[in-house]
Amino acid sequence: MVEEEGFRRYVAHFILWIGIAIVAFPVYIAIIASTQDNALIANGQMSLLPGGHFFETYYQTIFVGTSGSTREPVGNMMLNSLVMALAIAIGKIAISIISAYAIVYFRFPFRMPIFWIIFITLMLPVEVRIYPTYKIVADLHMLDSYAGLALPLIASATATLLFRQFFMTVPDELLEASRIDGAGPLRFFWDTLLPLSRTNMAALFVILFILGWNQYLWPLLITTRDDMQTIQVGIRKMITTTDALTEWPIVMATAVLAMLPPVFVVVAMQKLFVRGLVETEK
């Protein structure tokens, strides 16, 4: 091991704490602001210490909503975001794992063209096909619905690639053994392959859940009804252009609530998250 003199080690600790402070400061401010009085904040006199409105603000945010531009309670928005995030994460994993299974374990006409058709979608992010996709969802009468929120985002080339990669490393003997046991392709998939893929699926789920929870442009376009709004869209609508009307404590409480689920997932599942991240990028 290369020697680390005491002084250098202190410098390292110091730099890391500065990094953490920079990373955490905006969130600290948000939490503080969510406990303070709106009038005080609007005057530009916000203090850097917690105020006394914690319960009041969060109660109003979750169950009542703002009195201005969007009257939807944030609790309902969070529910919409949760449904959307779960549908995207589970949907992506489900359709990717079965298509990867077909591509790896079967020989059939058009196998490679199908693989490439899926692969190329890596290059078509929702941002660049936004209006035509909107039109199709409208034609299918899926505006303002959970299906419309999730389905167009459910295809995943990266998840398919990841499972394909993983299936390639599964030894052939396993398949031969289960064939001797009289298992067909569906049995083998369900009893052998699926249990083996558990950690991959879990790692992917962490990444995809966050991806789904944090979607913004797509729900912004296809939801018009307030009760179908996701929290990311709702928070933007709370910031009115006329400053006087923005209820900043509620906006900040919403920001804190919007951060909680994904940040919790990242911190709690750190190992899986890092694994999933490094793998999906390959």
Next chain:
Amino acid sequence: MQKQAIFQSKLLPYALVAPQLAIVLIFFYWPALQAVIQSFLLQDAFGLSTTFVWFENYVELFRDPAYFEAIVRTFLFSFAIAVSSLSFALLLAVMADKPLRGSMLYRTLLIWPYAVAPPVVGVLWIFMLHPSLGVLSRYLRAVGIDWNPLLDGDQAAALIILAAAWKQISYNFLFFLAGLQAIPKSVFEAAAIDGARPMRRFWTVTFPLLSPTIFFLLVVNIVYAFFDTFGIIDTMTRGGPGTSTVTLVYKVYSDGLLGGNLGSSAAQSVILMVMVIVLTGIQFRFVERKVTY
């Protein structure tokens, strides 16, 4: 590479790929094709008639100084976001890679901003740097800066870059840390025995060995700055003041939604698609090379 052990079945594999294929064709290829077709069409103001105009939408676009400005602005933003976020993340990763007490805690405290959504990032930063009520604006004014990002375009741009770079630190940090930990420690020991001081060791040993990671992250960061900053821009400035924070993606959105100019918006989408294809291509070339290292 092919599997030796496979199943024989005529219909099952098609049934298995069908859901993925259906979604991909309906929600990816069909709209992408529509965008390409639309980009060759000109629609009158009421959407009553359309004419096929070949490349007129594209020609118009490249004649439009506003589009040219958006291209330059997008590249400037991307460059500024990538460089600032990468250099800060590298500094933190190098520190966190040292055998320090509590390094796991440091890691946990540094990676979570990855999970914060772009519009929330926008809301946090606009609140802190709001001209009249922002906590940080007080200090800026105290040191004599006339801070008002809602009126000053350059300040608005700086604000977007700051917020976007902040969010990306954790992602870059993670990949740098993984890259650093993949370098065998014996390399450093050899350099130390040769008498190289820490700074020298970093520039002559660590940095070159880390260059594949740096290049990979550069591409990822550019893609991020192109697309994922939409939520930040939309919550913080909505493209304003004027057009000083309108990037290419924001322009596709605003021209199509607010301007109702579908032909032009579609042509812009197609140009963006070409850019993504090029960037993804570079990324894959690089990943393939890394495998053979």
